[in-house]
Each structure stands twice: as structure tokens, then as C-alpha cells.
Amino acid sequence: MESGGGEILPGPGLLVTSKPGGGRGGWRAALFILAMGFFERIGFVGVSANLIMYLTGPLGMSTAAAAAGVNAWFGTVQVLPIVGALVADSRLGRYRAILAACVLYLLGFGMLTASSMLPTANSPPSASPTRLIIFYVGLYLLALAQGFFGPCGEAFGADQFTPSDSDNPTAPAFRSSYFNWFHFSMSWGYAIATAGLSYVEDNAGWTIGFGACWTAMVLCLTVFLLGTPTYHANQPVDGGTITAETVQKWAARFFRRKDTTPTDERLLLAPQRPEEERGLIAKLLPIWLTSLVFAVIYSQTYTLFTKQASTLDSHLGTATGLVVPPAALQCFIDVTFIVMIPLYDRVIVPFARRLTGHAAGITMLQRIGASMATSCVAMAVAALVEVRRLRVARDAGLVDQPEVALPMSLWWMIPQYVLMGLAAVLGMVGLEEFFYDQVPGTLRSVGLALCLSIFGVGSYASSLLVSLIDWATRSKGESWFSDNLNRGHLDYFYGLLAGLAAVEVAVFMYFANRYVYTNKAEL
Secondary structure (H helix, E strand, C coil), rough: CCCCCCCCCCCCCCCCCCCCHHCHHHHHHHHHHHHHHHHHHHHHHHCCCCCHHHHHCCCCHHHHHHHHHHHHHHHHHHHHHHHHHHHHHHHHHHHHHHHHHHHHHHHHHHHHHHHHHCCEECCCEEEEEHHHHHHHHHHHHHHHHHHHHHHHHHHHHCCCCCHHHHHHCCCHHHHHHHHHHHHHHHHHHHHHHHHHHHHHHHHHHHHHHHHHHHHHHHHHHHHHCCCCCCCCCCCCCCCHHHHHHHHHHHHHHHHHCCCCCCCHHHHCCCCCCCCCCCCHHHHHHHHHHHHHHHHHHHHHHCCCCHHCCCCCEEEECCCCCEEECCCHHHHHHHHHHHHHHHHHHHHHHHHHHHHHHHCCCCCHHHHHHEEEEEEHHHHHHHHHHHHHHHEEEHHHCCCCCCCCEEEEEHHHHHHHHHHHHHHHHHHHHHHHHHHHHHHHHHHHHHHHHHHHHHHHHHHHHHHHHHHHHHHHHCCCCCCCCCCCCCCCCCHHHHHHHHHHHHHHHHHHHHHHCCCCCCCHCCC
16 A cells, blocks of 8 residues: 655655655656666676676686576576565665665675776686685675665656556556656666677776776766655555565465455455455466566577677778677667667557557557567577578688687677567566556565566576586587587577477467456456
8 A cells, every 4th residue: 555644765854745746756757767777777787798708708717607607697686676675665665775776786886896906817717716706796796786776776667657546547658658768768778888888898998897887876876866856655565564474475375265454465465356266476477487488588698699799700890990899789689679669659559559449559468478479589590690600610610719700790690689679678578567567556566576586587597408408418529508619509509499489479378368467457
């Protein structure tokens, strides 16, 4: 339930009323959140997008170990939001949770910058134990920061459009548009980080790159604090009882079901309608599970895609002499966001609305299903590009010279990045809106955390899958993920993921066709 009296926000000490008449919230407040998300992405992605190159470069790790390590870290990044969301919704409130995230970010980026200044052995590349400790503590501080920021940053912005329907009946439509524009803003941050900061890290040095990430986070915190007088915010729920009661309800499901007071946290697990036999968590679980393959596929964009690109000719034309860092190709995902979000929000949705009569053009589950099909096509294209790359290596006689760039342009990989960008426009935004919308209003940070946990578990699953395949294929000869990718078989791996995605689409359609929306606007 929303608090009628509002929340006293720390710092300026302003009372932010939860009533629309108080003049808080709306697009005026949301603009600060959009700007905050832009700077946060520059900082975070400035580290994450190029992390595999740092691990295989200065830290001297193998390709398989680095890919597994990055996936394991990303899994932690996207699972911790469940804890952060519960703490935010029960204790801190979303405003304070965002402040805590910014402080943790500044500490983490500071430690990464400090670790990069420590000496590294050159032959072979290796890092001292002290450098590794500082680096990994800083890296996992970023994961903890994302545990608060991930579910609360976006949810806090959507909260600016959630007054009571009687006061503002257009709020749900604005909120749906807000999710699109939040990702549009973040995509500019992604693009700057992947194209700009990855170039700085590869050419000017990791210390300068990590320092730039720290600076971006200072700007993020500054913008967030400047917007404080405009925010609409709610009290956390039940003074901290939500976590314990939710755990109790989970345990109760395994033994017996009892009728209890229908508070919002109990509604997560209690039936929403008398005829329903399952609670809301059980109802959402099939959608969560059938989205995991999509998350596994997406995790390849910042790991194996980057290593694949590092073997190609990365010169930006013969005259300029500029070299494109492999991680910079990720910006094509962001460019796809930047182009497609306005097109989707202003052209495709109104057109589809005329055909379907649905306020958002298509339902959230239809949008998610379309993203899964697109990711299947993306992996098929990636497999075909890898087949050509391996053939070029053989024809050029460079199979055993992995340090030599192949006579194949980096731009061959653009289609798979663009297709994954399109899949993310549909799937990431669709999943976030779905899990935000389908949980009780006071637990929407938890809803977004459930969405982020899909990508966290997907990263863990990708790490496990890579490690198992590496072990199985290495024992029979050359690993699919050989440090010499010219002797590896990423094409087999991408083909496997394409097949899994096709199965995922079929299973998802089965559950989506039987899903009954909690929000009657989606019926």
C-alpha cells in the first residue's frame, strides 16, 4: 500500500508527498532519473563491456577461464538485485537504496583504478596477489552496488507515474512509455562506454579508463541529488517484516496453505483469484524459466563475441590508421536501441494499436516472444559468420598464428550485434515492464529484481555451459573455446544456442498463451 504521508528523503530533508496534487513526480522528475541512468551506464559498462579483454590481457587468464569468470560476475551482478530490492522495499526505500548504490559504485571504481596502477609481469602477463585482491574486491563492490541500483533506479523512475488511477488515469500509459525512454537514455551511455571508454582502455591505459568510470559515477550522484525536490516517493513496506514473511510463505507452500491477511507481500504467494490454485510467484515462474535461454544468448555479446572480434582486421579504413577496439562493436546494440526505441514508441506502437486495440500495440508477452525468436536468428547468423572466419583463417594459412589479425573485416560481425540489439529492445524492456506490472505495487523493486535475476542466472548458466563444453571437448582434442580461436569451434557453440532458442520459443508460446494477466488492462 502507498503511504499517504510520503517519505522524508535524506539529505535535503524534503517531504515528497505520494499524492499527485503535491506537484511531485511525472516527467519533470523522470528526466532526472533518465539522466542518472545515462551516467550510471557509462561508468558500469565502461568496466563490464571490456572486462574479458582486461582478464585475458593484464591479468593473463585463458579465454575459457575469462569467459567463465565474466559470466560468473555478471550472474552475481544480476542475482544480487533480489536482495537489494527486498532491502529497499522493506527498509531503505528506493531513494536511499540508490544513494547507497552510488557510494558503493564510487568505492568500487576507486579500487579498480588503484589496482590498475600496480605493476604487472609482462612475460607471461600476470598480476600480483595484492593487485588481484584489490581488483576483485572492487569488482564485486560494483556487483553489490548494482544489487541496489538495478531494481531501484528504474523502479524509482516508474514510481513517478504511479499515483492512484482516480487522480491520473493516464499514468499507466506514461509508465509504459517511460520504460522505453529509460532504455533509450541508457543506450547512449552504453554506446559512449563501449565505443569511447573501451578505446581509451585499450590505447591510453586502464587507469585512465577506470578513472573515467569513477568520474561518470560522480556525475550520476550529482544529477540524482539535484532532482530530489521533484521526486514522488513512497515509504518502505511494513518496517522490515516483508523479507521474513516472504520466506515464511515460501516455506508454507511446501507444507500447507493458510488464509492470511492479504498484504502485498503475501499476495506474491497467495492466490490472486479464488479459482487460481497457484500463487503469483508460481504463476510467474514459467515465464521466468522460459526466458533463461534468451539470457544465456545475450551474455555472449560481452564475452565470446568480443573475443571473436579480436581476431579480425579492426582498422577503420586504410587512410586513418585508427584501430577499433573489439568491445566497441557492442555499441551497435546501443545504436539499435537508440534508433528503434523512438521508432517503436512513436511509430510501431500507434500503428499496432490501430490493428489490435491494445494500449501498448501488442501485449508484453507477445513482445518478449518476438525477442526470443530474434535471438534465435542472431545466433544462427553468428554461427555463419564464424564459419566464414574459420575458412578465412585456413585459406590465409593463419590457423596457427592467432596473434595475427585475419584478412576479414571486423564489420562482418555487425549483423549479429544489430539482431541482438533488436532482441534486447523487445525482450529486455518487455521483461522489465512485465515483472514490474505483475507484482503488487509496493514490491515493484522486487519485480524488477526478478527480471534482472533472469539475466543473472542466465550468466551463471552460460558460465557452466562454457566450462562443461570446454572440459568435454578438450578431453577429446581441441576445445571449442581454444585460446587459439582459429582452432576452436565457436560456430558449433552458436549453432547449439540457436537450437536451444528455437525450443525456448515453442515452450514460451505454450505458457504465454495460457497466462492470465494480473493487470486487467492486459486482458
